[in-house]
Amino acid sequence: MPAAFLADQFGTLLDGRNASVSGDVRRVLGRGAGTFGEFAEREAAAGAWK
Incomplete structure (x- = not known):
């Protein structure tokens, strides 16, 4: 991939527009x-990597 494409994509992802927190996780998962x-x-205590 051209470097310019990657720079554009990461610039969009990391420009702050995705930094807000919403209540969606709580609404969808109930926690x-x-x-x-x-x-x-939590997963290590449950033995996930043993």
């Missing part, structure tokens, strides 16, 4: 959103 660290700790 609040969590961090990746919380997910990793």
